Amino acid sequence: MSKIVGEILTFPSGNENIKLRVFGDEFYARRESLDGYTAIYDNNLEKYCYAKLDNGKLVSTGEKINGPIPSGITPHLKEVPEVIKEKFQQQYENSGYSNIEDINLKKNTDDGVNKTKGDNKGLLTGDRSSEGKVLGLTILVEFSDVSTTVTSQDVEQMLNGENYNENGNYCSVKKYFNIMSNEKLEYSNHVIGPIKLPHNRDYYMNAPFPFVEEAMNIVVNDLKIDLSIYDSKRRGIVDAINFLYAGQTVYQGKLWPHNSYFSKDYNGIKTGFYMLSSLGRNVSDISIGTFCHETGHLLCRFPDLYDYGNRDGDYVDSEGIGVYCLMGSGNHLNKGRTPSPICAYLRDLVGWCDKEINLNNKGSYTIKHGDYNTVNKYNTSKENEYFIVENRASFDLDSYLPSSGLAIYHCDIKGSNEWQEDNLAYHYQCALLQSDRNLDLERNVNNGDKGDLFGQGNGIVLSNSTIPSSKEWDGSDSGFIISNTSEPNINIKIEVL
Structure with missing residues (x-):
């Protein structure tokens, strides 16, 4: 989504x-x-x-x-x-998720589509393809009334380029996931098209499924594309199908950028989860942010870390983790050209962090920026509840964050970023403790501002008695105390007491 x-x-x-x-x-x-x-x-x-x-x-x-x-x-x-x-x-009844065949996937959708609650050890239910070589199929699509000047070569570079920086993009999609996964995931794409659908764009905004089915029929029956080459696990299901349609993004109906599910057998290979977004009006509109966000759902089964305002039994708007993660609203930073990194919480869940620093051991620590292979974790007395500390100073993929400094996340894989109440029964899956005490993310004031991250601090910075605090979700003392944080930089030094 x-x-x-x-x-x-x-x-x-x-x-x-x-x-x-x-x-x-x-x-x-x-x-x-x-x-x-x-x-x-x-x-x-x-x-x-x-x-x-x-x-x-x-x-x-x-x-x-x-x-x-x-x-x-x-x-x-x-x-x-x-x-x-x-x-x-x-809307859900007309979506692909209402047609999911796997009962294990349906368990995740009691009141709708992929939710902000990760029922599979913090992740969305479904088979992951978050490691190894994965080849996706990306299909460029035109309508009878809307064409594009964007070529398959333009998209090929955006998705697979080694040193891609056109239009101010930080890197290609392949490079982004290579960085985030510490080279554990090599995700490239075969780009075909543009193909042309028979109806105008407005027709596909409201029709239940013709866009995906019509496009796939052209790809398989007319272009004779063999879908088996996109099945890296040899399980009879395509790993990743991406549709990019001509023209500017249509935030209406079935053309709203999304990740969904469409199952149809083509010569013994089934389609499954897919992503849909726009190509833009011309090559200057191309950006990687939304593609990366939807790929996070598609391959890694990441949940959204933002609040929909009407899911998981909650109807109060909040911002979840805001712009501080790709799976929050961070995919929109720099107009989608410099998406926020995937936060350490999610990287750890899919096994991309080989090194875990145990902050339960008192002492001095250096938190390094861009060390995506490491998770700095403090475990509470509760199973599945812990704190993570990450350096989010204004460098590289963090350059467009509104704040610079130390990020401290309060995590619980059984939480939901729909739940902003901050109590034992209802709390975020991954909450950013905001240094300025304003709780702007929980209160839906903004999706991030300059006071969110922790800067230089003398003496106690975080404890049971500070605001924000290191209390556990039930209000008990976790024992986590941070003091003497250095100024935001490539290396941030802290003391854990």
């Missing part, structure tokens, strides 16, 4: 284009005018209009959103949880 948090996007509305702020994902989203009034698309008028509430549901006023404000309308209108849940369920 790919969540949008207040980004300004352009939408067709009648005979003009308008800019709206978007909040949500492919299963439920809300839109606002730039001055904060909720907008809804009026199918009869074929334009975005001011919304009003009718029995807890957003309906159109019939007045266009860029016109005079109707009397009695207030900003930031939201639907009631029951309506949100109903709309979510309708």
